Amino acid sequence: MASIQISNLNKIYPGPKPVRALDHVDLVVEEGEFLALLGPSGCGKSTLLNILAGFETSTEGVVLFERQTIDKAGPDRGVVFQEAALFPWLTVFDNITFGPRVQGIKRAVYEQAAREMLDLVGLSDFAQSYPSQLSGGMRQRVGIARVLVMKPRALLMDEPFGALDAQTRLTMQELLLDVWQRLKITVVFVTHDIDEAILLADRVCVMSARPARIAQQIAIQLPRPRSIDDLTSPGFIRHKAEIMQVMRAAHSQKHIAAA
Amino acid sequence: MALTRRLRPDGATSSALPGVDSVTRLFSSNRANKIVAAAILPVVVLVVWQLAGPHGSLFGGVLPTPDRVAKAWYTWVFGTNSLGFNPYSGGWLDSVIFSTTRVLQGFAVAVVLGIPTGIMIGWSRLASETIDPLIQLLRPIPITAWLPFSIAVFGISSFGAIFLIALGVFYPVVINTTQGARHVERDLVRAAEMMGAGRFDILWRVVVPASLPAIFTGLRIGLGIGWTAVIVAEMIAVKSGLGYALWDAYYVGRMDVVIADMATIGLMGLLSDQIILVCERYALSWRRVNANR
Structure with a gap:
């Protein structure tokens, strides 16, 4: 089954000199x-x-995710950013549980999953550290873990x-x-x-x-x-x-x- | 020769060469030395000032020497109220409390109005287009220019002073908060959206904390203006507090009290700034846990 379907996607950034960024893109991701x-x-x-x-938003075209x-x-759709984009004022643990918390999920439910994700990316010892204390690679691990903890159906x-x-x-x-x-x-x-x-x-x-x-x-x-x-x-x-x-x-x- | 480097507690590296290190330490490495270093110039100024006036005053009797200021200050602080012969015997604490209370009240009003307004202007285009122009229009009017207005509206009362202080503090708080909210990293907002945060969550959990450093800058500048405003207001629009005492003492030729009053204002300003700094250090502790790798 197709996860993502893109047909005839165009993107033009308006302005005095409009910039065409995407030109008739067709793509299916299974x-x-x-x-x-x-x-x-x-x-x-x-x-x-x-x-x-x-x-x-697109200028023209159809973009479907799971129809x-x-x-x-x-x-x-969990997004992992180039510069991790962690919240510098939150600890690693609070960064990872940000998604579940804003979605109103109870701590008892997400805490276990968050610990597992920390373990998966090898940062169990850094749960209470702040992003400024981490190296670039470690920050990106947090960026991946905070997305996976939400059990996304696609990773961007x-x-x-x-x-x-x-x-x-x-x-x-x-x-x-x-x-x-x-x-x-x-x-x-x-x-x-x-x-x-x-x-x-x-x-x-x-x-x-x-x-x-x-x-x-x-x-x-x-x-x-x-x-x-x-x-x-x-x-x-x-x-x-x-x-x-x-x-x-x-x-x-x-x-x-x-x- | 291999130059070994080691980490100082503040995270900076310093040379392990003994001579260089001890010189560095004399000026910066411990707290007591820092205080000594900071005290040198003030002490020099006081000594020169004292020696310049062998008869207890300078400039033909206008400016009293520090010992006389200290004496007057002591009497003002600890003296008993002597049936009106000397209005500056005792009563210092009352003046300090009057002024401080007004500053706190005006500051509180400005913070309660200014931070949410700044966040809205920085975050919402609608607020930016409707509220910001009004603020930019009113801001160039100095708070001193508001004095007659304030007296006309509030009379000779504390409210006039509080109004002026609130107005003076409001501008830097709003402007800095706006800057903070306007420059929140785009990817942080996107990350929050991606994780399912609604508009309120984004404001409260992303925009506000991301703006905090700028907000604290606004608070510090604002508090300085707050002390300026309270003195101006008390000189003219209220009959109590350090500003009133300052003008009144000048009027009756008590320059020793005038200078003691000025020193008091300076110390209060310094103290309140330090209190904000402590709050800032606590609220922004995430910024100071510096990279130890």
Whole structure:
């Protein structure tokens, strides 16, 4: 069953010089699928994610989540932000339980789940720490845990590891693979990192530069469960070569169009 | 040579070289030394002031020396009320209490009105477009210009003073709160929406705490203006308090009391600012637990 259905989606930012961010995007994400949106920075892939999250509205087109039109943000679609976006005045535990608390769920109900999530992301010892006391990677773990605790039916991730150092990024990718393997929920993952897209996703959508269009979709054939060891496997290298070619083509096409 | 670095309690690194470290410590490392460092200049000023007036006054008798000010202050604080021969024997505490109470009342009114107004202006476009222009229009009018208005409306009474103080405190509180609420990180609001927070939850659990640092800035500036306002108001529109005593003492040529009064106002301002700082430190403790990794 399709989790997310997008057809003929257009997004134009109005103004004296209107900017077209998305150009006739059609996309279907199956339930439980891990989809990566790969494209250069500022190409509009974050705009697409923000529309799915309900943070922004489309100019034209249909965007459905579980057959319902998306009109606002909600806990069924958990968003993980690039800079974690934790509340600095709350402890790790209070950040993680923010969702259940504003939804009026009783502490007795969510406390156990919150402890489990802390454990899952390896931060049990930091429940009473403040975000300023955590490293970037740890903050992003909290960002993931606070979303998972709400039991979302889709995870929308906007370059969540983009600001981390290479070492931490690998650890976080492995953590995400592990989490996804257990929960098998729909994930839409925005990134500009080819390796990251191939390693994590079932399918990679290569986006062209502004206005964003889906240039090509590539199914990733690597077996699951995956680990960072896959980064050097022959299958991985083949996919990488293919995607780089597609990206180059998408780029040069744009140049021809512009000329 | 390997230069070993170690962490000082305030989190800054300092060199472990003994000479450098002891010099640093003399000025900044412990509280007692800080107090000594802070006291040097005031003591120098007092000594010079004292030595400059060998006959107990300077500028041809206008400005009394510190010892005479201290004596007058002591009498004002601890003296018994001597049937009107010296109005500045005792009564200091009453004046302090009158003024402080007015400042607190005016401050409370300004805070209760100013913080919610600032949050609304910063958060809602409608409030920003309707309320903000009025505030910007009234703000350039100095509170001193409101004095006749205040006396006309409230008469010679405490209410006039409280009105002026509230007005003076209101502007910085509103403006800083507005700034705080206007610049809440967009992703924090989005994160709250995503987690199911309604409009009220976003205001109360995100916008207000995110605005707190700016609100405290407004409170500190506001309190300073509050003390200015109470003195001005008491000089003219009320017949009690430190401001009234200040003007009255000047009128009867008691410059020693005038200076004791000024020092009192300074100390009260300092004390109230410190109280706000303590509250701020408590409310914003999440900011100070600095990165220890």
